Structures are given as C-alpha cells and as structure tokens.
Amino acid sequence: MKYDYLIVGTGFFGAVSAYLLSQKGKKCLLIDKRPHIGGNVYTEEIKGINVHKYGAHIFHTSNKKVWDFVNSFVEFNRYTNCPVANYKGELFNLPFNMNTFYQMWGVKTPAEAEAKIAEQKAEAVKALGGREPQNLEEQALTLVGKDIFEKLIKNYTEKQWGRKCTELPAFIIKRLPVRLIFDNNYFNDKYQGIPEGGYTKLVEAMIGDCEVRLSTDYFEHKAELDALADKVIYTGEIDRYYDYRYGHLQYRTVSFETELLAGVSNYQGNAVVNYTDADTPFTRIIEHKHFEFGNQPDTVISKEFSKEWQPGDEPYYPVNDDRNSELYAKYKALADTEKNVIFGGRLAEYKYYDMHKVIESAMDMMEKI
Numbered sequence: 001m002k003y004d005y006l007i008v009g010t011g012f013f014g015a016v017s018a019y020l021l022s023q024k025g026k027k028c029l030l031i032d033k034r035p036h037i038g039g040n041v042y043t044e045e046i047k048g049i050n051v052h053k054y055g056a057h058i059f060h061t062s063n064k065k066v067w068d069f070v071n072s073f074v075e076f077n078r079y080t081n082c083p084v085a086n087y088k089g090e091l092f093n094l095p096f097n098m099n100t101f102y103q104m105w106g107v108k109t110p111a112e113a114e115a116k117i118a119e120q121k122a123e124a125v126k127a128l129g130g131r132e133p134q135n136l137e138e139q140a141l142t143l144v145g146k147d148i149f150e151k152l153i154k155n156y157t158e159k160q161w162g163r164k165c166t167e168l169p170a171f172i173i174k175r176l177p178v179r180l181i182f183d184n185n186y187f188n189d190k191y192q193g194i195p196e197g198g199y200t201k202l203v204e205a206m207i208g209d210c211e212v213r214l215s216t217d218y219f220e221h222k223a224e225l226d227a228l229a230d231k232v233i234y235t236g237e238i239d240r241y242y243d244y245r246y247g248h249l250q251y252r253t254v255s256f257e258t259e260l261l262a263g264v265s266n267y268q269g270n271a272v273v274n275y276t277d278a279d280t281p282f283t284r285i286i287e288h289k290h291f292e293f294g295n296q297p298d299t300v301i302s303k304e305f306s307k308e309w310q311p312g313d314e315p316y317y318p319v320n321d322d323r324n325s326e327l328y329a330k331y332k333a334l335a336d337t338e339k340n341v342i343f344g345g346r347l348a349e350y351k352y353y354d355m356h357k358v359i360e361s362a363m364d365m366m367e368k369i
C-alpha cells in the first residue's frame with residue numbers, strides 16, 4: 001500500500017481530513033472528479049475578482065475551535081452578509097429587522113413595529129387556533145405577518161424550492177432572524193468573514209503537500225485506487241457509492257449565469273440582492289467583488305436560477321422530506337457495515353451542512369479515528 005488514506009473529494013470534508021491525517025503522519029491521496037480542488041467552495045479569479053463558482057459562500061460560525069482552525073491557514077476579512085431584497089423595484093433590508101419594518105410600514109420604534117407585526121399576523125394566529133404551524137406559509141404568516149410574507153417570502157421561496165409554501169416544512173424559514181433592532185447582519189453567529197484571496201487558497205493550504213489527482217472519477221478507477229490505500233474517506237453521493245441500488249436521492253439544483261461587466265466598477269452596490277417577486281426568473285444576483293471590498297475597474301455578477309434536479313445535474317441542496325430521509329436511512333445502514341470506508345460531508349451524509357458544520361464534523365471524525 002502506498003497511502004494510508006484515499007480521500008475521494010477535495011471539498012472541505014476531504015481537505016480538513018487530509019490536513020489532520022497528515023499532521024498525524026498519515027499519507028493521503030486526494031482525488032476529485034472536477035478539474036479543480038475545493039468542491040462547492042471553489043473560487044476562480046476573473047479580472048482580479050474571486051468568483052464563487054458554485055454560489056455565494058459566506059463563512060459564519062460560533063464555534064471558536066473551527067474559527068481558530070480556519071484562521072490558522074489564511075486571514076479572514078470583516079465581510080458581514082447584509083443582503084438586500086428587491087421586490088418590483090422596492091428595496092428592503094434583510095433579515096427582517098427594524099430597517100425592513102421602517103421600509104415596509106414607516107414604523108420607527110420597536111413598540112410601533114411590534115404592534116404592526118401583531119396586527120399583520122392576527123388573522124393567521126387565529127386560524128391556527130393554538131396548534132403549531134404545519135407548513136412554511138403558516139410559520140411565516142405567524143412570525144412576521146402578511147405584508148412581509150407576500151413581498152419578501154412567498155415568491156422567493158416558491159422560486160427557490162419549486163413548491164408551494166403550503167407544501168414546504170416550517171423549519172426552513174426559522175433559519176432567518178427576526179429582530180427589533182436596526183441590524184442587517186444575516187447571521188447570528190459570533191464569527192463571520194470571507195477568506196482573503198478566496199476559498200481556493202484556504203483549501204490549498206489545508207491540502208498542503210498531499211498528492212492530488214484531479215479530473216479523476218472514483219468509480220471509473222475504483223479497483224485500482226482502492227488498491228493504493230488502506231482506508232477510504234468518501235465524500236461523494238452515498239447513493240452513487242451503492243450504485244443507486246435502492247433508487248436516487250433527490251436534490252434541488254441551481255444554475256448560474258455569470259457575466260463579466262467590463263468597465264462597470266459597481267453594478268448593484270452589494271454582494272447579494274434577492275429578487276423576491278414572482279416574475280423575475282432568478283432568485284438573486286451576486287456581485288462577487290463586494291465579498292472582498294474590491295476596487296477593480298470591472299465587475300463579475302452571477303444570476304442564480306433554482307431548478308428541479310434530474311439525475312446527472314449537480315446535487316446542491318438535499319431535499320430532507322420523508323421519502324428521501326427514508327431512502328437515506330437505507331443507504332446509511334449499508335454504510336455502517338463498511339470497515340474501511342468512512343462516509344463524510346454533505347453528499348455522503350445527505351445533510352444540508354453549512355461549511356463550519358462540515359469542518360467541525362471532519363475534525364470530530366478525524367479525532368475519533
């Protein structure tokens with residue numbers, strides 16, 4: 001055996017594992033089917049701007065161990081995510097806070113805002129009659145009331161998920177803070193920022209001197225690759241590992257239309273603008289330079305379109321409904337019987353993990369082994 005570990009996938013789970021195993025003197029070979037490292041956090045430089053090729057990635061965590069760990073490789077900047085919503089030309093700050101309530105209703109104090117929200121949600125609260133909200137629509141209406149639901153939630157959510165708000169679970173909307181202070185920070189976490197120089201630099205630093213083979217699909221060379229190492233860390237789709245024997249797990253997928261706007265130094269004045277009306281076909285526009293406070297003479301923007309996933313598309317968001325959760329449990333039972341394969345990360349655990357959670361889970365896993 002030439003290597004102690006074969007690591008399939010160079011996203012955060014693979015890269016963190018490679019770093020920690022190397023620290024313990026283990027020899028790792030990383031492979032990725034894509035032509036680059038980094039998985040979905042990959043950034044590519046265009047005209048001096050680090051473009052988030054697979055969608056906007058904002059690092060946030062309250063876990064000091066994870067924050068110190070990532071900061072030991074590269075510096076993080078002070079970027080704080082403050083998206084703006086565009087509803088038919090009207091602009092609102094997100095998440096829902098005093099700025100949003102002022103823009104929506106002209107209310108100026110927390111007491112006025114509270115009274116307005118109470119009035120806005122009264123009907124929905126009455127309709128529930130004391131029971132818990134059963135779906136996203138009921139949850140949103142009883143949280144912030146009808147105006148915000150109609151202008152900022154309903155259409156965006158239906159575009160993003162391709163399903164009616166009444167057919168979606170309530171927990172999706174609970175991720176968003178509702179605040180009676182003037183604070184546009186999208187996250188509640190203690191630490192937040194973007195790695196200076198882009199995520200690719202961070203992943204590169206984690207992988208260090210480990211050998212990497214790109215454009216290499218594990219399943220096209222499985223026997224040969226398995227023969228090279230004692231153990232495998234697999235971060236690809238779990239259903240693919242078992243050749244879809246119980247059927248396909250489903251995902252939501254996203255496609256990006258990226259444009260270089262030569263000579264435009266500032267297109268929208270913010271990294272993220274959500275389009276919350278039903279007619280605009282994309283969900284949001286990302287202007288990448290603002291993640292790093294760029295002053296370049298040009299700019300790069302990406303329009304994000306959410307679509308139903310078909311086998312073969314990039315798997316982005318796991319759909320954690322009953323059908324998929326039951327199917328995943330069957331694959332997980334198979335994975336639990338493997339002695340020499342460790343399954344980790346978003347695709348192998350079929351879990352909508354944020355970056356800090358993937359890193360934390362790889363750290364825990366490597367400690368265990």
Ligand code: FAD
Binds near residue numbers: 218
């Ligand atoms: P991945 O990054 O998917 O890495 C898996 C790797 O395995 C890939 O490179 C893939 O090519 C490779 N692979 C798969 N199968 C094979 C095979 N058969 N052979 C060889 N290689 C293979 N998180 C945040 O914290 N903040 C955000 O703002 C945020 N925004 C996001 C926006 C979008 C649009 C998406 C989709 C995700 C976002 N996330 C965000 C989540 C974040 O992307 C993930 O937490 C993280 O990238 C997961 O890392 P991973 O290593 O588990 O998986």
Ligand code: UDP
Binds near residue numbers: 085152173175276
């Ligand atoms: N959401 C919304 N309007 C917005 C932004 C978000 O209604 O302008 C809803 C939408 O349903 C989304 C959920 O809030 O799925 C969570 O938003 P978040 O930005 O956390 O979603 P992500 O893209 O990170 O999954």
